[in-house]
Amino acid sequence: MSGVDQEWMCGPYRCLFTDKRKYYSHSDLGALLFYGSSVKLYDFPLPKRDLKWAIYHEESPKNLPFFLYKSGQDLFDIIATVNRYSNFPLTLQYLADISLLTGIFKIFYSVEDKSELDIAPVLYLQSGCETPTQRDLYVEELMKYIPIDSYGSCLNNRELPENLKLNGTYDVYDEKLLKFVARYKFVIAIENSVCVDYITEKLWRPLIAGSIPIYLGSPSVTDWLPNEKSAILIEDFDNMTDLSKYLHTLDEDNKLYNEYLQHKLGGENGTITNKFLIENMSKRKTSIADFECFVCSAIHEQKDLKKDTVNLYVCPKPEDHFNVDNTWKQHWDIGKCQNKVLNDIISNISSNNYTEDMFDKLVLQNLLKDEC
Structure with missing residues (x-):
């Protein structure tokens, strides 16, 4: 031909x-x-x-x-x-390699190091503000009860450093960006839509950086998390007041906080107990x-x-x-x-x-x- x-x-x-x-x-x-x-x-x-x-x-x-x-x-x-x-x-298009979840590389901040930084405990980094999930409404409500540093176009209250901007958006897995995210204890991770198995970099990026995602999106997300405790699911709370109370508890208790980071902290190379995730990553294309x-x-x-x-x-x-x-x-x-x-x-x-x-x-x- x-x-x-x-x-x-x-x-x-x-x-x-x-x-x-x-x-x-x-x-x-x-x-x-x-x-x-x-x-x-x-x-x-x-x-x-x-x-x-x-x-x-x-x-x-x-x-x-x-x-x-x-x-x-x-x-x-x-x-x-x-x-x-x-x-x-x-499903796993945004997770290139499972070692990204366990590796500490040059970007990891311990919870003790995070506590010393003069930043909010929660990060929101988003440029798409009008979404089917109405994610800005969740963040705006949560802001009433816990400090949130909001970069990007949505609910902006902090300026993103110039070296992290890439043609008006964000380089998803750039090492500088991951290190920036890693400083925060929690990262808002709300998908633009709720779809079964629709999981994007919004979940994987904080997991790779060693922060705890505050997640809303795929109703099947627990099937894909590295461990039983890897993310805080917004749907598990009746309202943003209850969610904020839980975040404050983790923010003040390093031991409880670290329970969510076993993929980074468990053993010499981190621990992933989700066999379903491991199996699917092994044949990922x-x-x-x-x-x-x-x-x-x-x-x-x-x-x-x-x-x-x-x-x-x-x-x-x-x-x-x-x-x-x-x-x-x-x-x-x-x-x-x-x-x-x-x-x-x-x-x-x-x-x-x-x-x-x-x-x-x-x-x-x-x-x-x-x-x-």
Whole structure:
């Protein structure tokens, strides 16, 4: 096949990859690969040929709402999402190596050292302020009961040092940033969305740095923590007052505090007791290149990977918190209508002649009529 962008061996199989649409009708084409964050809902190649559709989507529902619904997922034959039951799971995409959890490197501060620093016990470092979890509301409420140093764009009360800024954002695992985080006893770790197995650097970064995450996000997070006591879960407390009391208790008791750091302090090389985490890290593959090889191999081996009975993107509709209406609920409603319209178009259209304007009008009509 001429004009191919990439060619490599995936195990015993020779795999060719191209982004050139002129090959859509080529007899050797085995699959179409979609990157979730770049999917254009008005631009699916139609009519749908008898070949595999595969999608790689490592993000939350913020940028692909139609995919929240199983009939949207069912448009694809091979799926990579954060969910552990995906054909190609991306749950551990933000933890490159398990040794990061146990290693102390040059960044670790003991609890005694942290207590000597003239900083708040809690760190909040966030640039995305409008989220389905309404995380700023949690932090704003918690601030009433315990000091929090807030850097970044959200609830800012401290300036981030210039050497930690990277094109307006943060270098996730930069050693300077990790050392900055490591000074704090606690780090707010609230995901932008609540989805099963959606766990990002917000959890792993404080664990790597040797701070205790104050976590809200994946309801399955305890399945992935290094030890039974590794993070403080916001959902375990009735309100921010109770959470703050517990944080104050740990802040004043070094022994209790260190119980959360056994992945750093247990034995010579730290202790991880979670066998499920260890097992999954041993076979972790999460890159797009790995996914491309996975798809190519599956086609060569004629594997049927479709999971007809499993929802691979479990993200409940957002709730209102602290008596503030959560406008992100509309995002889920729009996604439901996008899903309906997209399925109707793919099922009924004989050629790729629908436009973005046509698609958006159909979504709006269904939304206004509450027909999704």
